[in-house]
Amino acid sequence: MNIPxxxxxxxxNAYVPGLEQLRGPVTVVRRxxxxxxxxxxxxxxxxxxxxxxxxxxxxxxxxxxxxxxxxVVIVALTEGPRAPAIEGVEYVASSADPATxxxxxxxxxxxxxxxxxxxxxxxxxxxxxxxEAAPSPVDVRxxxxxxxxxxxxxxxxxxxxxxxxxxxxxNMAAELAAxxxxxxxxxxxTYGASIGASLxxxxxxxxLAQACRIADQGGFGGAALGRTAVSVAIKxxxxxxxxxxxxxxxxxxxxxxxxxxxxxxARSLAEVTIVDCxxxxxxxxxxxxxxxxxxxxxxxxxxxxxxxxxxAVGGADAIGVPRLVKAxxxxxxxxxxxxxxxxxxxxxxxxxxxxxxTQLREAWERFGPAAGISAxxxxxVAAADQALLAGTALLETAPGSPLRHAIAELAGVPIAERxxxxxxxxxRNVKFSGNTDRLxx
Ligand SMILES: Nc1ncnc2c1ncn2[C@@H]1O[C@H](COP(=O)(O)OP(=O)(O)O)[C@@H](O)[C@H]1O
Ligand SMILES: [Mg+2]
Numbered sequence: 415m416n417i418p419x420x421x422x423x424x425x426x427n428a429y430v431p432g433l434e435q436l437r438g439p440v441t442v443v444r445r446x447x448x449x450x451x452x453x454x455x456x457x458x459x460x461x462x463x464x465x466x467x468x469x470x471x472x473x474x475x476x477x478x479x480x481x482x483x484x485x486v487v488i489v490a491l492t493e494g495p496r497a498p499a500i501e502g503v504e505y506v507a508s509s510a511d512p513a514t515x516x517x518x519x520x521x522x523x524x525x526x527x528x529x530x531x532x533x534x535x536x537x538x539x540x541x542x543x544x545x546e547a548a549p550s551p552v553d554v555r556x557x558x559x560x561x562x563x564x565x566x567x568x569x570x571x572x573x574x575x576x577x578x579x580x581x582x583x584x585n586m587a588a589e590l591a592a593x594x595x596x597x598x599x600x601x602x603x604t605y606g607a608s609i610g611a612s613l614x615x616x617x618x619x620x621x622l623a624q625a626c627r628i629a630d631q632g633g634f635g636g637a638a639l640g641r642t643a644v645s646v647a648i649k650x651x652x653x654x655x656x657x658x659x660x661x662x663x664x665x666x667x668x669x670x671x672x673x674x675x676x677x678x679x680a681r682s683l684a685e686v687t688i689v690d691c692x693x694x695x696x697x698x699x700x701x702x703x704x705x706x707x708x709x710x711x712x713x714x715x716x717x718x719x720x721x722x723x724x725x726a727v728g729g730a731d732a733i734g735v736p737r738l739v740k741a742x743x744x745x746x747x748x749x750x751x752x753x754x755x756x757x758x759x760x761x762x763x764x765x766x767x768x769x770x771x772t773q774l775r776e777a778w779e780r781f782g783p784a785a786g787i788s789a790x791x792x793x794x795v796a797a798a799d800q801a802l803l804a805g806t807a808l809l810e811t812a813p814g815s816p817l818r819h820a821i822a823e824l825a826g827v828p829i830a831e832r833x834x835x836x837x838x839x840x841x842r843n844v845k846f847s848g849n850t851d852r853l854x855x
């Protein structure tokens with residue numbers, strides 16, 4: 415096997431004569447001075463490995479993934495102590511002789527070929543975001559882990575229009591935490607992050623962006639992730655929170671490849687990780703295949719792909735129902751592995767009819783996908799507003815509310831005592847609730 419390689423940076427280029435003298439197993443096909451030159455050469459499929467000089471470029475997991483997508487493995491020359499290892503990158507001391515370097519290149523390419531998954535197997539495959547190859551034998555992530563990496567990941571997702579994804583995510587997380595489960599709550603909404611504000615966190619640090627930045631450098635585990643999360647006291651328990659981006663234009667900081675690593679680390683930090691996803695999962699494939707532009711929806715897609723379970727939240731009204739039907743069809747298309755549990759929120763007679771659950775079930779049987787509805791969460795404006803105002807979860811401000819009970823049940827933490835108010839009682843105060851003649855039956 416003769417392996418075509420590209421070199422980047424002076425120290426790597428200096429190896430070229432030595433490698434050529436070996437007459438195999440590597441052939442230098444291009445010497446590059448700068449990263450864009452290297453990227454362009456890799457995109458053409460010219461090479462199988464890139465030998466990169468120390469300091470020629472910042473080595474990150476995203477860069478490794480980008481090159482891996484083009485079928486190129488990185489062999490990094492190192493001088494002195496180096497930063498934590500990045501998966502899939504082969505490291506060689508810059509003092510090594512050309513034969514040692516050539517051996518390292520062969521090894522790296524062999525390992526790459528043995529571990530790489532078929533490219534394009536994901537409908538939304540992105541040059542920036544190839545699924546990770548099998549971990550290398552020395553998996554640095556585990557050095558930092560403080561518990562087995564068996565935590566579960568649950569994505570809370572749903573269409574546009576504020577159906578209540580954040581409300582459901584926060585309150586499920588709070589119920590689980592109060593019941594003694596270790597929980598990490600992650601805000602991965604790239605359009606309207608709001609967990610920090612909803613929990614009254616004066617946190618300008620965008621915990622998730624920070625975690626992504628560190629994960630991108632490699633060597634990231636549960637304990638390191640724990641240090642970037644904020645800890646929030648919730649009645650009888652503690653909830654770890656990774657806040658979202660502070661401005662919508664910071665979305666490129668949530669690189670799917672790095673986010674995937676954060677979620678992997680989350681498995682060894684918490685028993686359950688609940689991720690509040692953005693609504694939009696459009697793939698924009700044509701655009702992203704031709705360019706190396708990151709995609710705004712990549713974060714939601716990566717979360718949905720990584721999740722062990724998905725809660726799909728829809729608004730229980732004439733707009734929310736068809737939106738959820740459409741969104742679920744899109745989800746089935748783009749992330750076929752996801753098996754969502756359908757949840758209707760803000761369930762109220764005023765919007766769908768006198769017996770809203772029956773009404774919604776009938777509509778769902780007619781128009782919705784085969785999977786049934788998992789939960790109906792009643793509207794409770796007073797309870798939702800009170801929790802928001804206090805910057806906490808319903809179990810603190812409205813522990814007896816039907817909404818809190820319904821979410822607790824959805825989280826698998828049913829509460830023994832009965833709700834104080836019966837669902838619907840508050841509806842007497844809703845503007846149109848008395849006007850039943852005009853409501854659809
Ligand atoms: N069951 C409910 N009853 C009343 N208000 C609700 C309910 N669920 C959510 N809300 C309110 O609706 C608004 C949008 O909810 P949010 O959870 O932020 O939606 P999303 O995350 O889907 O955009 C918030 O003001 C929230 O307090
Ligand atoms: Mg939200």
